Amino acid sequence: xxxxxxSKFLIERDPERCIQCQVCVNQCSFDVHYxxxxxxxxxxxxxxxxxxxRCALFCPTRAITISRNPMDYRENYNWRPEVIEDIIKQAETxxxxxxxxxxxxxxxxxxxxxxxxxxxxxxxxxDPLREPMELTTYLGRKSDRVxxxxxxxxxxxxxxxxxxxxxxxxFTAMSYGAVSLNVHKSLARAATEMGTLWNTGEGGLHxxxxxxxxxxxxxxxxxxxxxxxxxxxxxxxxEIKIGQGAxxxxxxHLPGEKVSTEVxxxxxxxxxxxxxxxxxxxxxxSIEDLSQLIYALKEATNYTKPVSVKIxxxxxxxxxxxxxxxxxxxxxxxxGLRGATGAAPKVIRDNVGIPIxxxxxxxxxxxxxxxxxxxxxxxxxxxxxxxxxxxxxxALGADAIYIGTAALxxxxxxxxxxxxxxxxxxxxxxxxxxxxxxxxxxIGARRLxxxxxxxxxxxxxxxxxxxxxxxxxxxGNRLHLRGIGLTDxxxxxxxxxxxxx
Amino acid sequence: xxxxxxNRVMKIDASxxxxxxxxxxxxxxxxxxxxxxxxxxxxGQRYIGTDLGKPVNIEVFGTPGNDLGAFMxxxxxxxxxxxxxxxxxxxxxxxxxxxGHAGDILGLSxxxxxxxxRDDVGYRAGIHMKEYGNKKPVVVxxxxxxxxxxxxxxGGILILLGLNLTEEERHKAKFIGTxxxxxxxxxxxxxxxxxxxxxxxxxxxxxxxxxxxxxxVGEFAAHFGYKAKGILKHNFIKLFPRWLRPYGRLFAx
Numbered sequence: 001x002x003x004x005x006x007s008k009f010l011i012e013r014d015p016e017r018c019i020q021c022q023v024c025v026n027q028c029s030f031d032v033h034y035x036x037x038x039x040x041x042x043x044x045x046x047x048x049x050x051x052x053x054r055c056a057l058f059c060p061t062r063a064i065t066i067s068r069n070p071m072d073y074r075e076n077y078n079w080r081p082e083v084i085e086d087i088i089k090q091a092e093t094x095x096x097x098x099x100x101x102x103x104x105x106x107x108x109x110x111x112x113x114x115x116x117x118x119x120x121x122x123x124x125x126x127d128p129l130r131e132p133m134e135l136t137t138y139l140g141r142k143s144d145r146v147x148x149x150x151x152x153x154x155x156x157x158x159x160x161x162x163x164x165x166x167x168x169x170x171f172t173a174m175s176y177g178a179v180s181l182n183v184h185k186s187l188a189r190a191a192t193e194m195g196t197l198w199n200t201g202e203g204g205l206h207x208x209x210x211x212x213x214x215x216x217x218x219x220x221x222x223x224x225x226x227x228x229x230x231x232x233x234x235x236x237x238x239e240i241k242i243g244q245g246a247x248x249x250x251x252x253h254l255p256g257e258k259v260s261t262e263v264x265x266x267x268x269x270x271x272x273x274x275x276x277x278x279x280x281x282x283x284x285x286s287i288e289d290l291s292q293l294i295y296a297l298k299e300a301t302n303y304t305k306p307v308s309v310k311i312x313x314x315x316x317x318x319x320x321x322x323x324x325x326x327x328x329x330x331x332x333x334x335x336g337l338r339g340a341t342g343a344a345p346k347v348i349r350d351n352v353g354i355p356i357x358x359x360x361x362x363x364x365x366x367x368x369x370x371x372x373x374x375x376x377x378x379x380x381x382x383x384x385x386x387x388x389x390x391x392x393x394x395a396l397g398a399d400a401i402y403i404g405t406a407a408l409x410x411x412x413x414x415x416x417x418x419x420x421x422x423x424x425x426x427x428x429x430x431x432x433x434x435x436x437x438x439x440x441x442x443i444g445a446r447r448l449x450x451x452x453x454x455x456x457x458x459x460x461x462x463x464x465x466x467x468x469x470x471x472x473x474x475x476g477n478r479l480h481l482r483g484i485g486l487t488d489x490x491x492x493x494x495x496x497x498x499x500x501x
Numbered sequence: 502x503x504x505x506x507x508n509r510v511m512k513i514d515a516s517x518x519x520x521x522x523x524x525x526x527x528x529x530x531x532x533x534x535x536x537x538x539x540x541x542x543x544x545g546q547r548y549i550g551t552d553l554g555k556p557v558n559i560e561v562f563g564t565p566g567n568d569l570g571a572f573m574x575x576x577x578x579x580x581x582x583x584x585x586x587x588x589x590x591x592x593x594x595x596x597x598x599x600x601g602h603a604g605d606i607l608g609l610s611x612x613x614x615x616x617x618x619r620d621d622v623g624y625r626a627g628i629h630m631k632e633y634g635n636k637k638p639v640v641v642x643x644x645x646x647x648x649x650x651x652x653x654x655x656g657g658i659l660i661l662l663g664l665n666l667t668e669e670e671r672h673k674a675k676f677i678g679t680x681x682x683x684x685x686x687x688x689x690x691x692x693x694x695x696x697x698x699x700x701x702x703x704x705x706x707x708x709x710x711x712x713x714x715x716x717x718v719g720e721f722a723a724h725f726g727y728k729a730k731g732i733l734k735h736n737f738i739k740l741f742p743r744w745l746r747p748y749g750r751l752f753a754x
Contacts, residue, residue, distance in 0.1 A: 095753035224610035224629065228593040229554060229574045256746045268612055268631035269655040270683045273745045276653055278680075282606050282628055283568075283587050292547065292567055296590065299524055299548040300572040345752075420752075 004088050007069050009049040017063035018042065024055035024064060029425040029435055030418075052416040054425035086346070097347065100419025100429065102246055102340035102383055102405060105350050109338075110357035110490075111389045114396075115499060117480045119467035126469050128460035134470035135456055137165040137400050139237070140306040141330040142374040160330060161306050163236050165400060166195030167456050168471060169390060171448075172335075172381050172402035173219050173241065173310070175201030176226075177254045177263040177275060178342030178419070179408075180436035181208070183428055186411060186444025188212035193445065194452045199402070202226075202241060202252065202277060204266035210234050217308065220297065222251060223277035225267040229300060237331065238297050239308040240290070242281065245339020245382040248312030248353045252277030253343055257422040260431040291327035298328070306330035306377075313337065313359030313382070314352075318366035325367060325376045332376050333402065334359045338383030340405045342429055343420035356382040357396065361494045364397025364476060373476075387458035396494065397476040410451045411444050511535045516542035520566065524548055531557045531576075545585075550576045550595070567604075570597050573614065586623065589616045592638065598724050602644070611638035611657060615717075619725045620644040620665065625652050630684060632656025641721045645690075646674045651740070652698070655683040660717055662732060663690030677701065678740050682747050686740040687714055689732070700747040701740045710739055 011032070020042055024033040032048045033055060035041075049066065056064040073081055086097055119125040126133070141160035149156050171187045178201060185208070191198040192215045199217040200209075204226015209216070213234035220227050221241035232238055243249065254263075254275035264271040284290050294307050308331035309324045311317065317334060324332050336356025341349065360380050367373040380393050381402035390401050409415065412426040419429035427438030459471070468474055482499040483491050491498060511530050515523055523546050530538055531553045540549070543563035550559060550570040561569075561580045570578055571590040583601035589608040597616045605623035608616050613636040621644035628649065630638045638657040642650075644665045651659045663672055671691045678686055679698030686701070687710065697703070706714070714733060722729035 089753050093753035096751055098752040224591050225631075227572070227591050227610070228612060229552070229572055232572065253748070255752075256749060265633055268633040268636065270745060273655070273682045274748055276655075276680065276682070276748070278629065278653055282625055283590060283609055292587070296548055296551065296568045296571045296587075299521075299551045302528065302552055 001092055003047075003092060005047070005085055005092075006071050007046040007049065009046060009051045010067050010069050011044040011046050011049055012065040012067070013042065013044065014063045014065070017061040019061055019063075021060060023058055023060060027054045027058045027425060029054075029423040029430075029432070030421075050416045050418045051414070052418065052425045053414045096345045098343055098420045099346040099349060099417055100341060100343055100421075101415055101417040102338045103350050104417070107337060107355065109383070110355055110486075110494065111385075111392050113484050113486050113490075114357070114392045114481050114494070114496065115484060116388070116391060116395070116462060116466070117482070118465040123467045125467050126464040128457075128464040131464075131469060133460040133463055134472070135167055135459060137168045137471065138162045139165065139331050139377040139379070139399060141376060144374065161304060163197070163306060164195070165197065167452050168394065168400040168459075169452055169455060170196050170217070170379070170400060170402050171198040171407050172404040173199040173201035173217075173239065173244075174342070174404055174408075175203030175219075175252075175254070176206055176266055177203040177258055177431060179429055180427060180431060180439060181206055181262070182436050182439040182441050182444065183408075183411060184209055185441035186439060186448055187407065188215065189441060189445035190448035190452065191215040193449045196452065197236060199239065200226075200235075203254070203263065203275075205231050205234060206262070206266060219310075220293075221277055222279070222281040223267075223275060225269070225275065225277070232297065232301050235305065237306050237308055238301065239310055239331075239333065240281075240293060240297070240329075241310045242284070242290075243310070243312035243314075243335070244341060245312045245335035245337060245353055245356070246341030247344040247348045248314050249279060250345065250348050251279040255343060255420060255422060258431045260433075263431055287323035287327050290324065290329075294328040308333055308379070310335060312339070312352075313354045313356055315354065317354070317359045318362040321363040322366055322370055322372070325372050329376050331379055331399075332363070333379045333381065334363060335402075336360075336380065336382030339381055340383075341419070356380050356384075356393075358493055360393060360396050360398055361478075361496075365495055368476075387455040387462070390455060391459060391462045391474065392481060394471060394474050395477055395480045396496075397478075399475065406451070407448055410447045411439055509535065510537045510539055512539045512541065514542055515540050515546060515563070516544065518546070520546040520548055524551065527553060527559070531555045543582075550578050550597075556595070570595065573597075584618070588618075589614065589640075592616075600725065605647075607642075608638060608640045608657075611640070612636060613638050615720070616640045617721050617724050618642050618644075622646045622650075624648055626650040626661075627652075627654060627657065627659040627686075629653040629655060630657035630659070632684060639717055641717050643721065643725065643727075645672050648674050649676045649679060650674050651678040651681055651684070651686045651701075652676070653680040653682075654678065654686070654742070657684045658713065658717065659684070659686045660714070660721075661686065661688045661690075662718070662721070663688075664727070664732065666690050672696065678742070680747055681740070681742040682745060683742060685710075687737050688740060689735050689737050692738075697740065700743055702743040704739045704741060706737055706739050710737075 140162040147156040187198040202221035217237040218235035309329040310333035337353040377399035424430040427435040537558040545566040547566035568587040577596040584603040586604035607626040624647040641660040678701035
C-alpha cells in the first residue's frame with residue numbers, strides 16, 4: 001500500500017563537506033543512508049529517518065543536518081499533524097499504535113510550577129564546599145518507636161532491613177531485553193560506584209551481573225521472567241511490579257524481534273516469541289493477595305531484604321498505597337503519567353494515569369494522616385529530569401527518586417521514541433548485537449556516574465541555600481515549596497502555598 | 502552422628518503454629534541435614550517448602566495454605582489432603598504430589614519441577630509456565646480443570662487426564678491454552694472446539710508424545726495407585742501453540 005505519511009525529517013548533506021566515507025550508512029539502523037555505487041554518492045531515504053541524530057553526530061566532517069520537515073498542514077488546532085498521521089498509520093496497518101519512551105503530550109508538568117526556598121538574612125545559608133552535607137538515605141520500613149536496653153543502651157528493637165543510598169537517585173527498572181546487556185552493565189557499575197541501586201526490570205539478571213547484587217533491585221512482575229531463588233538471593237531489594245506509569249493496567253510486551261538467544265535464556269521463553277507479561281499478576285487480585293506475594297518473597301529470602309511494590313500513579317493511588325503499606329510493602333514506588341517504557345500502546349501512554357507530583361503529594365499526605373508513613377519509604381519516578389525535580393520531589397515527600405529516561409540520555413539516547421522497534425541506533429534499547437556494542441559499559445558507567453555526581457553537587461547547593469545540611473530535613477517539608485500559576489485545588493492537593501503567601 | 506540426624510524422620514505438630522514459625526523450623530531442620538519431615542495438623546499455613554533449597558522430603562497431613570512450594574528449589578512435598586491456590590508458584594525445582602484437589606493458578610510461572618494432582622484443579626492451571634533447555638516443568642492433573650488451563654504458556658508440559666469424568670462427559674474448562682506460545686498440553690477425554698483458546702492447535706499424538714505420556718502418566722499412576730496402562734489406553738489429543746507470536750500482528754509500528 002502506498003503510504004500517505006510524509007517524512008518527519010529532512011536530511012541535508014552538505015556536498016562541500018561530505019567525503020562519501022559512508023559512516024552515516026553504517027551508523028544508521030533505520031536504513032536511511034545508502035551508498036549509490038553508480039553515482040558514487042551517499043544518499044538518504046528521508047521517510048525512514050526517526051531523528052535520532054546518530055549519523056549527524058558521527059559524521060566526521062559534520063556534513064549532515066537533520067531538521068523537521070516543514071511541510072505544513074492547514075492550521076487546525078483539533079486536527080494537528082500528529083493526529084492526522086496516527087490515523088494514516090492505523091488506516092495502513094489496522095493495528096494498535098505502539099510507541100516507546102514517556103508521554104510527550106502537553107499535560108501540565110507541576111515541577112515547572114513549583115519553586116524552592118532559600119535562606120536570606122533571618123537564617124544563614126550553608127556553603128556546601130566547606131561544610132559537610134548529608135544526602136544519605138535509608139530505604140525500608142522504620143519502626144514506630146525504638147527501645148534501648150536500660151543498662152548497655154544498645155538497641156533493643158529489632159529493625160526491619162534497611163538499604164543505604166549515598167545519593168537519593170536510583171536507576172529505574174529497565175529489563176534485559178528492552179535494553180541491552182551493556183546498558184545493564186553500565187547501570188550496575190555506576191550504581192555500585194555511586195552507592196545507589198539499579199533495577200533489573202522484569203527480564204531476569206544476566207549471570208555476569210550477579211557480582212553487583214548488593215546494588216541491585218530485582219523485579220518480580222506478572223511474567224515472572226527470570227525469577228528463581230538465586231535471583232532473589234542476589235538482590236538488595238525485591239520489587240513487585242504491579243504497574244508502570246507508561247501503561248497503567250497494561251501488561252508488558254517485549255516484541256519478538258528483541259527476544260534473542262541470550263534474552264530467551266534469561267526469560268526461559270522460545271527465541272523470537274513475544275515475551276508476554278499479563279496485565280494482572282494472576283496471584284494478585286486484591287490487597288490481601290498482594291500481601292501474600294510480599295510475604296512469599298520475604299519467606300523466600302528469610303526476611304533479610306526490603307520488599308518494594310511499584311504501581312502506576314492512578315486516580316485512587318492514595319487509598320491503594322495505604323493498602324500496599326498495610327500489606328507489608330517496605331517501599332512503595334509511584335510511577336507517574338510521564339513514566340517511560342520500551343514499548344506501550346500510544347493511546348495508553350498518553351492518556352492513562354495521573355501526574356507524579358499529584359500522586360506523590362496525595363500518597364504522602366494520606367499515609368501521614370493514617371499514621372503509617374514511617375512504615376514504608378516512598379520512591380517516585382516518571383519524567384524526573386534534573387536535580388531541581390529531585391529536590392522538589394523530596395520536599396513533596398519522596399524518600400528517593402528513580403530515573404530511567406535521564407539515565408538513557410546520559411548513555412546517548414536522543415529520545416526519538418523508537419524503543420519498541422528494537423533498532424535503537426545508539427545501541428541502548430535493542431538486543432541486536434551489532435548495535436549493542438555501541439554502548440561501552442566502561443564509558444557508559446562513567447557517563448552515568450558523572451550525571452549522579454553532578455546532581456549530588458547541585459542537591460547540596462540547593463540544601464545549603466536553604467540553610468539545611470541534611471536531605472532528611474527537606475524530606476516532606478513542603479514549606480520549602482511554593483506554587484506559581486496553580487489553582488487553589490492544585491495547591492491544596494500538592495499541600496503547597498502560593499508563591500508570595 | 503550427622504548421618505543419624507539425616508536419616509531420622511523429624512515430626513512437627515503444626516497445630517496453632519504460625520506460617521512464619523513453621524517455615525523457620527523447616528529452614529532449621531533442613532539446614533541441619535534432615536532429609537524427611539512429617540508435618541501433622543497443618544491448617545492453612547502458607548509457603549511450605551519455600552526457601553529450603555534442598556531435596557528434602559516433606560509429608561504434609563492436613564490442609565496446607567496458599568503458595569505451597571512457592572519459589573521452591575528442590576524439596577519433594579507430598580500432601581495428604583487438598584492444596585490451595587498458588588501451589589508451585591514460580592517453582593524452580595522439586596516435586597509436589599497432592600492426594601486430593603488443588604486450587605487456582607496451580608504451577609503459575611513454574612520454571613522446572615513436577616506437580617501431580619490426583620483430583621481436580623481450579624482456574625488457570627499451568628499459567629505462564631516456561632522452559633529452557635533441560636529445564637521443563639511438568640504438571641499432571643488427574644481430574645479436570647476450571648477455565649484457562651495453560652493460559653499464556655511459554656513452555657513445559659501440562660497433562661489433563663479427566664479420570665473422574667464419565668465416558669460421555671466433557672471437560673469443564675473453557676479458554677484452554679489462551680495466549681499459549683510455547684510448551685504442550687496433553688488432554689485425555691472429550692472437549693469441543695469452543696473450549697479451546699484461539700491460539701492453540703489440535704494434533705494427533707506422535708510416537709515421542711506417547712513416550713512423554715508414558716513417563717509422566719506412569720509417575721502419576723505410581724503416586725496414586727492407578728494403572729498407567731488403563732489410563733493410556735484412552736484417546737489423547739495434543740494442544741500446541743499455533744503461533745510463536747500470538748499477538749505479533751496487533752501493533753502498528
